[in-house]
Amino acid sequence: MKIISRINSLILLCLLAFQPLLAQTDFNSNWKFLLGDDSLASQPKYNDTKWRQLTLPHDWSIEHNFSATVPATTQGGALPAGIGWYRKTFLLPASNADKEVRIEFDGIYRDSEVWINGHYLGRRPNGYISFAYELSPYIRFGEKNVIAVRVDNSRQPNSRWYSGSGIYRNVRLVLSNKAAFDRNGIFVTADYKNAATTTMPTGVIQVRAGLHNHTGAAVTCQLQTKIYDAAGKLVADTISRNITLPDKGQATQATMMLIPNVKAWSVDDPHCYQVVSLLMKGLQILDSVVTVTGIRSCRFNSEKGFFLNEQPLKIKGVCMHHDLGALGAAVNMRAMERQLEILKAMGCNAIRTAHNPPAPELLDLCDKMGFLVMVEAFDMWKKKKNKFDYYSDFDAWHKEDLEDMVLRDRNHPSVFMWSIGNEIREQFDSTGITLAKELVAIVKAKDSTRPVTCALSEWNPAKNFIYQSHALDVIGLNYHHEVYEDFRKYYPGEIFLGSENMSAFATRGHYGLPSDSAYFWPAKSPQKIVENGNPDYTVSAYDQVSAYWGSTHETTWKIIRKHDYLSGLFVWSGFDFLGEPIPYPWPARSSYYGIIDLAGFPKDVYYMYQSEWTSKPVLHLFPHWNWQPGQLVDVWVYYNNADEVELFLNGTSLGVKHKGPDDLHLLWRVPFTAGTLKAVSRKNGQQVLVKEISTAGAPAAITLQADHQTIKADGRDLSYVTLRITDDKGHPVPDAANQIQFSIEGPGIIAGTDNGYQADTISLKSPSRQCWKGMALAIIQGTGKTGTIRLKASSTGIRPAIISIRAEK
Incomplete structure (x- = not known):
C-alpha cells in the first residue's frame, strides 16, 4: 500500500468535504546528525x-573520499561507513492527544535502533x-518530543556492492x-478481462481492507x-453495510467492483486508477487511504x-x-526518474531490484512510466557471502522482513x-528445499496473485535443491x-526466465x-581479477569482453x-x-557491467539494445x-528499420552491408585517414538516417546542456548538466581530459559531479572534475528558493561555459 500525498483534485475536494482526520507529515526536515557514537545520544x-x-534522505558515506x-x-565502493546518530525535535499540539501516532521509515542502512523521548522502540538490522x-x-x-536513531554500519564488509550509510530513504509521521485502517492494510487486486472473453474490456477490482479499533469501545462503521x-472521473462507487469493530479488535472487509470498458495498464500505456477507501462513522470519515x-x-x-493483457x-x-x-544511496525522485527515462528510451520494459526491496518511490515511478518489476528480497539466507552480512539476522528476521516487503509493494501494477x-x-544442499518452501509460503500468504521465483546460479536441476523444492x-x-536452448529438456x-544475464564489461569511450x-x-580463476589488463583500468567498449560466468551482450x-x-531476461x-x-x-x-555508465552516459552497446528493443529508427x-x-x-554500426547501411570516408564509399539473420551489428575495417566518417541507412532504397563522426582538433571550448532548464523550487528537484569538450569547429574531442572547475550562483548547489570513469577516485561531491573521454556531469539541486541558478564550467586554456536554470514554485 502506498498512501500518496498528491491526489487528484476531485478526490481531494471529496475528502475535504468530510474533514478526514488521518494526517501524513513529511518528516525529513530539521534533523541533527553526528558521525560517530555516543551512548547518551538517545x-x-x-x-x-x-x-x-x-x-533526509541522507547517505553519509557518499560525502567522503574514496580510499583503499x-x-x-x-566490496563497498571504497567509501567509509561507521556509526552515525540522527535526532529530531518536534511538537504535536495538545489537540491531537486523541490520535494514534506512528513513524514510518522507508529504509535505514543498516542495523538501526530508534528511541522516542528516551524510550527504546526497537532494532531493525x-x-x-x-x-x-x-x-x-x-x-x-x-x-517537545525527541526521536533518536542510531545507525550501525561499522561491521565491514557486509555487502557485495555499495550500500550507503544512514537514513537514506524517506521518513513520515502519521x-x-x-x-482506522491497518498500516499496509489495503490490498487491491485488479484483473483485466479483454474483449475476447467478454463483450467489452472489463476490470475486476477487489479491495480487502484490514481494520482495527483501539477506542476503548465497540465502533459501528461503514466502508x-x-x-x-x-x-479524475468516478467510475465505481460502493459502500458496505454496517461493520461492528469490537474494542481492541480487528476485522477484514472485502469489496468486489466491476469497471466496464476499462483501460488496461501496460508497459506502453501505463493507465492507472485511484482507489479511495473511506472508513466512515455516519458522515464522519475516520480514515482514508x-x-x-x-x-x-x-x-x-x-x-x-510471458503474456501481458x-x-x-x-x-x-x-x-x-x-x-x-x-x-549515493540517498533517495531522490528525479534521479530515479532520469535513470528510468534513459532505460525507457532504450526499449527496456522491466526492472529487477537486485538484490533487495527498492525505495517505494521507484515502484511509484514504474507504475507511472510503464515498467514491469521483479521485487527481490534477499542476497543470502543462512549461508553468508560476506563476513558481516544478513546471514546472522536471517533466522530472527526473515519472516517479518519478507512479509513487510510484500505488504508494502503488493498493490503496485508494475510489480x-x-x-x-x-x-x-x-x-547446493538439501537445506534449500526446506527454506525455499517456507519463504514461498510466507509470500503466498500475503499475496497469492503473483508468481514467485529465485535467481539460481546452478543450472543443473539434479544439483539444485531450491528447484527440487518444487x-x-x-x-x-x-x-x-x-x-537455454535445451531448457525444455532439462526442465x-x-x-x-533469465533472471540475470551477460556480465559484459565496458568503459565508455x-x-x-x-x-x-x-x-x-x-x-x-579464484582471484576474479584480470592479470593482463590495461594500465588505465579500462575495458573495451566494443561488445567483446565479459566475465567468465557470463557472455557478451x-x-x-x-x-x-x-x-x-x-x-x-534481465541484463546485468x-x-x-x-x-x-x-x-x-x-x-x-565502481562496476563495469552497465549498459549505461555511472554518470548516466550510454555506452555504445546501449544502441544495440535500442535497435533490438524498440521500433523507432536507430543508426549508431x-x-x-x-x-x-x-x-x-x-x-x-548498430541499426534497425533499414535493409542496408553504406559507409563513407571523406565522401568515398567503403561499401554497402546488410545484416544477416544472426547479425546484430555491421563491421568495416578501415585504415584511418583524418576527416569525416558517414553512415547512411536505407530501406527499399530510401534513406532512413545519416550519422557522421569527424576527426576533432585540440580542445577549444566547453559546452553545457541541461536535461531540465526549469526545476521545482522544493529543495529536491535536480537538473543534470552534461559537459562536453569541443574543438574550434564544435566537434566533440573524444580523448579530452581537461580538468573542469564547476562553480554556481543563485538558489542552487552542486549536488555531485561525475565523468563515468570507473577508476576516478576523486570524491563524487567535488566541484572539480577531470573529463573522461571529453565528457563530465554536474548535478544541480535547488535550495528551495525561487530564482535563476547559474552554473559555470571553466578549464585552463579553453573557453568556459555558463548555463542558467530556473527554480520555480
Missing part, C-alpha cells in the same frame, strides 16, 4: 546543538526494509484515529470505496513465454542496484513477480546461456582493437530473442554501480575518428 535532554543540521584503506574496500514504530504511548502532546480513472492501481493481467506459459510480451529487462551514482533470493548458497512458479536462471513443463576477438576477463540476446519459451546491469569493480582491483571503485556509428594515420580501425 536521551531527550542530550545537547545536540553542535551537531550538523540536515534534511577503508574496511569495506572494493535489514537496511532495505520499510518499517514503522507506534509512538502513541510515549508522545508528549503539547510539548496521525490517525484510533479506529466506502470510490474508484477514479486517470482523468488512496491506493494507485492498474488493471492488467499477467501470466506465463512454458511454451509461449493476453498479448505476448518478451521481457526486456535490466538488473538495478539502488545507488544513484554521485548522489509482476517476487524473488525470494539471488544465487543463494542453500541451492516451490517456485518460475525458474529464474542466472547466466549459463549455453543451456520439462517449467517456465523460463575506450576501444580495444581488433574488435572481433571476444574473450573472458578475468579468466576462470549479443551472445545471450541472440538466443533469448529466438525462442518464445524463453520469456525474457542497467547502469554501472558503486562497488564490485570486477575485473580490476583498487583504484577501480562508432568508435570516434581520432586515430594514428594508417591504423586499422574497426567501425561498428
Whole structure:
C-alpha cells in the first residue's frame, strides 16, 4: 500500500468535504546528525546543538573520499561507513492527544535502533526494509518530543556492492484515529478481462481492507470505496453495510467492483486508477487511504513465454542496484526518474531490484512510466557471502522482513513477480528445499496473485535443491546461456526466465582493437581479477569482453530473442554501480557491467539494445575518428528499420552491408585517414538516417546542456548538466581530459559531479572534475528558493561555459 500525498483534485475536494482526520507529515526536515557514537545520544535532554543540521534522505558515506584503506574496500565502493546518530525535535499540539501516532521509515542502512523521548522502540538490522514504530504511548502532546536513531554500519564488509550509510530513504509521521485502517492494510487486486472473453474490456477490482479499533469501545462503521480513472472521473462507487469493530479488535472487509470498458495498464500505456477507501462513522470519515492501481493481467506459459493483457510480451529487462551514482544511496525522485527515462528510451520494459526491496518511490515511478518489476528480497539466507552480512539476522528476521516487503509493494501494477533470493548458497544442499518452501509460503500468504521465483546460479536441476523444492512458479536462471536452448529438456513443463544475464564489461569511450576477438576477463580463476589488463583500468567498449560466468551482450540476446519459451531476461546491469569493480582491483571503485555508465552516459552497446528493443529508427556509428594515420580501425554500426547501411570516408564509399539473420551489428575495417566518417541507412532504397563522426582538433571550448532548464523550487528537484569538450569547429574531442572547475550562483548547489570513469577516485561531491573521454556531469539541486541558478564550467586554456536554470514554485 502506498498512501500518496498528491491526489487528484476531485478526490481531494471529496475528502475535504468530510474533514478526514488521518494526517501524513513529511518528516525529513530539521534533523541533527553526528558521525560517530555516543551512548547518551538517545536521551531527550542530550545537547545536540553542535551537531550538523540536515534534511533526509541522507547517505553519509557518499560525502567522503574514496580510499583503499577503508574496511569495506572494493566490496563497498571504497567509501567509509561507521556509526552515525540522527535526532529530531518536534511538537504535536495538545489537540491531537486523541490520535494514534506512528513513524514510518522507508529504509535505514543498516542495523538501526530508534528511541522516542528516551524510550527504546526497537532494532531493525535489514537496511532495505520499510518499517514503522507506534509512538502513541510515549508522545508528549503539547510539548517537545525527541526521536533518536542510531545507525550501525561499522561491521565491514557486509555487502557485495555499495550500500550507503544512514537514513537514506524517506521518513513520515502519521496521525490517525484510533479506529482506522491497518498500516499496509489495503490490498487491491485488479484483473483485466479483454474483449475476447467478454463483450467489452472489463476490470475486476477487489479491495480487502484490514481494520482495527483501539477506542476503548465497540465502533459501528461503514466502508466506502470510490474508484477514479486517470482523468479524475468516478467510475465505481460502493459502500458496505454496517461493520461492528469490537474494542481492541480487528476485522477484514472485502469489496468486489466491476469497471466496464476499462483501460488496461501496460508497459506502453501505463493507465492507472485511484482507489479511495473511506472508513466512515455516519458522515464522519475516520480514515482514508488512496491506493494507485492498474488493471492488467499477467501470466506465463512454458511454451509461449510471458503474456501481458493476453498479448505476448518478451521481457526486456535490466538488473538495478539502488545507488544513484554521485548522489549515493540517498533517495531522490528525479534521479530515479532520469535513470528510468534513459532505460525507457532504450526499449527496456522491466526492472529487477537486485538484490533487495527498492525505495517505494521507484515502484511509484514504474507504475507511472510503464515498467514491469521483479521485487527481490534477499542476497543470502543462512549461508553468508560476506563476513558481516544478513546471514546472522536471517533466522530472527526473515519472516517479518519478507512479509513487510510484500505488504508494502503488493498493490503496485508494475510489480509482476517476487524473488525470494539471488544465487543463494542453500541451492547446493538439501537445506534449500526446506527454506525455499517456507519463504514461498510466507509470500503466498500475503499475496497469492503473483508468481514467485529465485535467481539460481546452478543450472543443473539434479544439483539444485531450491528447484527440487518444487516451490517456485518460475525458474529464474542466472547466466549459463549455453543451456537455454535445451531448457525444455532439462526442465520439462517449467517456465523460463533469465533472471540475470551477460556480465559484459565496458568503459565508455575506450576501444580495444581488433574488435572481433571476444574473450573472458578475468579468466576462470579464484582471484576474479584480470592479470593482463590495461594500465588505465579500462575495458573495451566494443561488445567483446565479459566475465567468465557470463557472455557478451549479443551472445545471450541472440538466443533469448529466438525462442518464445524463453520469456525474457534481465541484463546485468542497467547502469554501472558503486562497488564490485570486477575485473580490476583498487583504484577501480565502481562496476563495469552497465549498459549505461555511472554518470548516466550510454555506452555504445546501449544502441544495440535500442535497435533490438524498440521500433523507432536507430543508426549508431562508432568508435570516434581520432586515430594514428594508417591504423586499422574497426567501425561498428548498430541499426534497425533499414535493409542496408553504406559507409563513407571523406565522401568515398567503403561499401554497402546488410545484416544477416544472426547479425546484430555491421563491421568495416578501415585504415584511418583524418576527416569525416558517414553512415547512411536505407530501406527499399530510401534513406532512413545519416550519422557522421569527424576527426576533432585540440580542445577549444566547453559546452553545457541541461536535461531540465526549469526545476521545482522544493529543495529536491535536480537538473543534470552534461559537459562536453569541443574543438574550434564544435566537434566533440573524444580523448579530452581537461580538468573542469564547476562553480554556481543563485538558489542552487552542486549536488555531485561525475565523468563515468570507473577508476576516478576523486570524491563524487567535488566541484572539480577531470573529463573522461571529453565528457563530465554536474548535478544541480535547488535550495528551495525561487530564482535563476547559474552554473559555470571553466578549464585552463579553453573557453568556459555558463548555463542558467530556473527554480520555480
